[in-house]
Amino acid sequence: MQSEASSRGDLTDVSIADNEDTIEQLKELRFNEKNLIIYSPPGTNDELSARYLYSFAFATFKRRSPGFIQDLVTCLRIREPEIIKECGDYAHFDLKRTIWSLELLREEMINNEEFQIFRVKAPDTESWNAFLMGLTEDRRQWFSAVWIHAECYMYRRIWSIFQRSDTLANYDYFGDQKMSATRNLTPMMRGILVATRKLMRRKNNFQHLLKLSTWGNRCDLSITTKGPDANIFHRISEYDADLLADQSANIWEDLTEACEPIYVDIVCDNAGFELFTDLLLAEYIIESGLARRVRFHVKAIPWFISDVTHQDFNWMLNYFRKHEFKEFRAFGRRIHGYIRDRSFILCDKSYFWTSGYDCSQMKRMQPCLYVYISEAALVIFKGDLNYRKLLGDINYNSTDKFSDCLRGFQPTSVCALRAIKSDIYCGLPVCTVEWLTEDNPEWMISGEKAVIQVAIKHRLSGDIIV
């Protein structure tokens, strides 16, 4: 039997806990009121934003991103000895300042402060500042801005914090995570590599590799840390039921009917396993003569944790070339050969991919990049973030046509290979979103469903469309 004292103690504990809950709720209410948080979902054609309480954007800035900055700080503290080894003794002082600035950034986010212009000189500082100045006053805070603007701003801010110090300016603070994720998946990649040797030029083989590259997007380091299914390559058709839109046959047709010289551009997303699946797709495209050249676009700065940078791309090639498994060494040599004979091009740095602009603004903001991409017969946009950049984070009707949602961005045939990890859709069959949400309200952030979509643009021989 409980003693009187202990039951009194329990009661006190319960009421303290209740009180704490109530205080928290009151704080939340006050925050929502002060920051004009909206309790209904965004309307059709509104932009996604953390101003909507029941959105993934709100969850991102309320919990995920502050947590992620905190994790980054912890990680820097733990890794200090290795960082000093890599960047020199003075890094000790720079780390202190960096950590302090990261904590301030976290506070700014939690308190929904206004975006600041960038002061550290970098190749994209001017254009980022012009972008920020162009935002209307009611769209310049974490919980009022368009979601993709605020999220890109966060990653750009983190980068500028590291740029402030000489010792850490070239340090990729996500590098270790990317490399160890690649190493962990090596045995699985080996199996897939062996299975993809000498595939004939056939529609179903092309579709198989396109789907592999789509599901490769399932694993990033920001949301879906769970690795891919070890048997993914052999079980790819079992995943077809989870492809909410599959236009892979149209992509094959478009590519096989394209006029020479045929280039395919891949706007990469994640390093590691996803990049590996992209390289396999690119290798197949070259080997089967579907295109003369594949050009890879990667990020100029560390981005959304696991996005591929030039450094990651080169690291992976070297990793393969020096690997103990001969299959990887042969693959690495082959890729290196493609780079030497320019069948593969790792495109020069473009800061457009890490800007706040969406793709419909590329022609105006980066005309050279637009013309460059126009030379390709097909451009493949990988992943969830690139999908948001294509759609400008607009909450389209889920049944709207993919090509309409590009809002005029059509330098060439544009294709998207995306595992769905955010609440934005288009080109889906009627009622799909409603049914899936009824079953599991969080399906759209799980990466368990995917789409392969294309907006075809037929070009005449030798056309470069400006």
Ligand SMILES: O=P(O)(O)OC[C@@]1(O)O[C@H](CO)[C@@H](O)[C@@H]1O
């Ligand atoms: O582009 P990726 O790697 O497929 O996904 C990036 C991502 O994890 O980041 C955003 C949330 O922070 C989401 O849009 C998306 O799920």
